Amino acid sequence: MTLGSVPPKFKVGIDCDQCMDCGRCIENCSYGVYRREGEKILIESRKCTACLRCVAMCPRDAITITEKPVDYRYHPVWTREIREDIINQARSGKIILSGMGNARDLPIIYDQLLLDACQVTNPSIDPLREPMELRTYLGKKPKKLQFRKTESGDVELETKLAPNLKLDTPIMIGHMSFGAISLNSHLSMARAVKETGTYMGTGEGGLNKALYPYQDRLIVQVASGRFGVNIDYLERGAAIEIKIGQGAKPGIGGHLPGEKVDEAVSRTRMIPLGSDAISPAPHHDIYSIEDLVQLIRSLKEATEWKKPVFVKIAAVHNVAPIAAGIARSSADAVVIDGFRGGTGAAPKVFRDHVGIPIEVAIASVDQKLRDQGVRNEISIIASGGIRSSADLAKSIALGADAVYIGTAALVSLGCRVCGNCYRNLCPWGIATQQPELVNRVDPERGAIQVANLIKSWTLELSELMGAAGINSIESLRGNRDRLRGYMLDEGTLKVLDVLPAGA
């Protein structure tokens, strides 16, 4: 072949003085980097993804992994990545797929937003002493309340309230399907959200029976493939979410490769074993905003108007008017997924180049809904690249009611963001269906880790709010006066409706 091979991405080494020859690296590496030949452990660096499973399991810290051991000639325009993509396409003539979220080194707006705190003129609040109200209700709120006086002189609420989800903390776990990730990962997260009083999304993979005990903590998803969707599924969920788009790949559908469609996935999704599970780009019963209303109402009618229905869209250029249209349908919440949202697999060109950051999307949607006088009637859920309690607090201050986390929850289960989710070889037992790998996640232990993450962020959020003199999440929501922009351009500050630091 005239192209030859590209340099390996990683170089793996074992320090022979440290190594005790236990062979755990061989057992743990599902990519086949290590093998034993006679007395020696041989290394094939080219197979390494830097998932760090071997490093984590080595009892002697004997393993080192170096990134990019062979340099290309430096060029600021023709980067290594650009060159390698061209070589890959010259070989294949195909669309390049990649895992995880947007991997471009673009500025992150969250990192250029700063939070406020009280000094002298208004006192900060100590969350140790004062209650911090983090309870969040997601769903439709009435325009106004009407009351009626009973004969005995009591006052009764006359307005019929729409069903809402009650969250003890504004952190939910986003939709990652069974199929894309393992059952043990799902079980870990389901237990964690139950314990922490919040919710998680099922993704478009149906509902495995093992998750039934957690069903009142699950938001079931209806996407364009309608996998696993039937009346039983809809009735089990606490809420229903229609997925129109996803931040990692706005405008296109998804497909689960046949390799991942094993017996259990096939049964849960209700599709044949080993066939690709293809979600088309559009919902073929939604070709207009009127059709969206019809799908929302069909779901409500099927479940006798007992469940809130959310609509998830990717953050794209016209996200604000689109969200306004959704707010005027019968939807109870709009979910906006920013361009840093993760995925098991997406065409790289979409993952890295399509969509807009979640920060500006939250701000513009919140603003549009306020301008139209409907912000108080519908909830906003933000997702796509939320990495910490700071991102969470900033999202709420920009106007979100709650957030979905995805990658962060997976990292709490062991994921090291190696981005090889599509290969069904995940050594951490997360993005795989191979039983011996799936068993590496112990749902009991996993649940503790995920719950710990949610608890930590909740504690940090309380502290941040207390420092800002805020004791209720409602007072933080859309409170952009408590944000300042640092080194952000004027246009972005205007969209965010945030003053520059110092102003």
Added chain:
Amino acid sequence: MKTVRIDAKGMHYTPLNQKIRAAVADGAEEIILDNVLGQRFIGDGLRGNVRIIINGVPGGDLGMFMSGPTCIVHGNAEHAPGNTMDSGMLVINGSAGDAVAHSMRGGKVFVKNNIGYRGGIHMKQYEAEARPVLVVGGTAHSFLGEYMAGGLVLVLGIDKERAMTDRGIGSGIHGGEIVIRGEVDDYLLGVGAKKFEFTESDLKRISPIIKSFCEHFGLDPAKYMDTNYTRIAPASSRPFANKYVWE
């Protein structure tokens, strides 16, 4: 047989469905709906074995998510009857709109005359008990059986010179089969769809469905019991496997 009659004149779909659910809960075996005019979602998410006779024209998404009941429509139907239906049956004594049997996973939809665009789109099956069937007496517009992942679509083209004249049949099909009366021109097939010979054993397999369809609409099945059909099935169960390369 316990029959309940409901006059749907001027009634919104929610109270109408509430009445239907109440009648089913009360043990009704047959429900007759009179003066139906555009009410959407009739039988939406309904379970059981009830038989619903619909006199009039139901609105969109008739029998959506339905699991078990039979709906017999004396009239035409709108957009997407049988949408994401699980099991049961729809019999439409007329024509129907676009996206008929969209994502249907089980049960049967029989349409006496014609259907619109995207009929049987993304129908799917799981094992033998969940194998959806859509039969169209007349013809269908473009994208019939697009993205189809299972089940059977049968187009009889009764009284037509050609059963199908619209393009995009089975584009992206990766499971199930589309059977069309007579010849189908190659240029009508979508990407990923492939023509196969319709054999005697195919006929044997689908003849109970032809008989049942004819019975419902008072037609003579003998006229359709031959091998003058074209069978269209996936070229591969993984149509996109060759479109992508990993990073």
